[in-house]
Amino acid sequence: MPPRQIRRYAASAAVAFPGVDAFLDPILASIATHDMTIMRSGGRFEIGSPYGTARLEARSRQLLLSVETDSPDALNRLKHALVGPISFIAASEKLEFAWTGDETGLTPLEDLRVLRVRDTTHLTPCIRRIVFEGEDLSRFDRDDQLHCRLIFQPKGEASPQWPALNERGHIHWPGQRKLATRVYTIRAIDPAKGEITIDFALHGRAGPATRWAVDASPGDLAGIVGPAADGPRPARFYVLAGDETGLPGIARILEKLDGGVHGFAFIEIDGPGEKLPLVRPTGIEVRWLDRNGAEPGTTTLLIDAVRSVVWPSDLSHSFFWGGCEHAAFRQIHRHLRTEIRLPRERQVFYSHWHRSLSEEQIVAAGAEAYLPD
Ligand SMILES: Cc1cc2nc3c(=O)[nH]c(=O)nc-3n(C[C@H](O)[C@H](O)[C@H](O)COP(=O)(O)OP(=O)(O)OC[C@H]3O[C@@H](n4cnc5c(N)ncnc54)[C@H](O)[C@@H]3O)c2cc1C
Known part of the structure; x- marks a missing residue:
């Protein structure tokens, strides 16, 4: 035949x-x-x-x-x-x-999976951990792709509708009912148990994602698409830096690093009550940077900490990973590029949020509100 x-x-x-x-x-x-x-x-x-x-x-x-x-x-x-x-x-x-x-014609999102809240815990006053259950989650089990986009269904939605894609490659919302979506880091995943864990930083100017996470209880629904965004690469010297939104990625990376590596993890937090126990190689020093009452996204704590690092002379075995507010992201990015001259392939760094813009406003503004200068 x-x-x-x-x-x-x-x-x-x-x-x-x-x-x-x-x-x-x-x-x-x-x-x-x-x-x-x-x-x-x-x-x-x-x-x-x-x-x-x-x-x-x-x-x-x-x-x-x-x-x-x-x-x-x-x-x-x-x-x-x-x-x-x-x-x-x-x-x-x-x-x-x-x-x-x-x-x-219209087609379903191939990578969309439906998640149901299984359990919620306050890890700290400002971090709410949500463990979701779902089916067929193995596509998200990637150490080189840590992020996902969550689609938040309203509480108690009896007949949840999910977005589709049209022939232009644009999202089509059924009945024009657009749901809030935001990007989060997959803190942990166990496809065999059908579990995905996300740590939500609860912030004062709560947008739809934070409000959903604050109210979440078992049975609530969210969609997940992805994964996306690069993860860590092999190195001997690591510098990890982030605020509460970067902490889930830093914690996940630290617990998977080989024992023999060295470096620093800098984590900006609201106060001592926000520290979390972190599993890490002994050669990585964790420094918690206390905002001491200052608003998130207004300090120079992260750039000051990154500036204090003495990097190895051969940068080919060094690696930087980070995620934080846009202003700190820009400062650190400029420092790594112009002063350290860290090669592009030796870093994975994202602007996680913008102090004066919601995610919709960032998307409308484009590169200006997201990329380094
Ligand atoms: C790749 C990537 C990974 C991320 N991973 C995580 C994660 O694992 N956990 C996590 O909590 N967040 C994570 N974030 C950040 C999260 O997507 C944003 O904080 C998001 O804007 C929160 O949505 P919202 O609906 O609460 O606020 P929005 O509606 O987007 O914004 C409303 C207002 O809140 C302010 N705001 C937004 N986020 C914060 C914040 N964190 N602190 C203080 N003010 C804020 C904005 O400036 C705006 O004025 C990640 C972002 C990216 C791009």
Whole structure:
């Protein structure tokens, strides 16, 4: 019998983008942090992803995109995986993506899993741990992809509706009922037990995610999509830095590091009552940086701590991981780039929140509110 032909699905888009050259590097960097690999081939970029393959090319004030997958759901998901980071980084350009190719209609989000709150605990006055239960969670069990996006259902929702994807690669909310979504770190995961743990930092200007976490009780529902964002890489010397939003990632990384490594973990907290016991190699010194009553996102504690580090002369075995408020993120990023000259591939660092912007406002502002200067 001749081998069965696998049906392929393909689409392409030529996006008018006059400023494409200035945006290309941050767009590629953002795509790479969403669990995709990028290979340069002449003037083109070949992209590998869990959903299929894509091609990206900047040419004559245009961005040319093409995608190929083996299912209609994956086609829309891959379009979304590109359209999302590109639209976000170049938010100021108001790009329009007109795709041509195979028609798929609305499709479900392939990576969406439904989580149900199993248990909640206050680890500290400001950190609420929520253990969720769900099925088929193994795709989130990745030490190189630590983050996810949560979709919060209202309490007591009897018939939860979940978003789908349209042929433009945009999220479609059923009945125009948009739910709040936010990015969180997977603090722990056990697919065999069907468990995912998220540590929510409860902050004073609570937005929808914090309000949901404060009210959460067993049975409440959230969707999870992802995973995304790079994790730690092998090294001998580590510097980890973050505020309460970076602490879940720091704690997860510390407990998996080999025993023989050295370095520092700097964690900015509200006060002594926010310290948590951390499992760590003995060569990593943990320093809790007390805000002492100052508002989150207003101090120089983290940059001052990172500045105090004496780095090894050979940086090829050093690694930095961090997550914190945008102003501290920018200062630390500049220090690592200009003073330490830490190579790009020796760091994974994200702006986790912005002192004067909600997540929706960050998305509307784009690169300016998220990237380093
Ligand atoms: C990659 C990544 C991983 C993250 N991991 C975690 C995690 O594991 N745990 C966690 O708690 N957070 C984490 N965050 C941060 C979290 O997504 C934001 O704090 C988010 O804005 C909270 O949503 P919200 O609805 O409460 O507030 P929003 O509606 O987004 O914002 C409302 C107001 O609250 C302020 N605000 C937002 N977050 C904070 C904060 N942390 N402290 C003080 N003020 C704040 C904003 O400036 C805004 O004025 C992560 C973010 C990213 C990008």
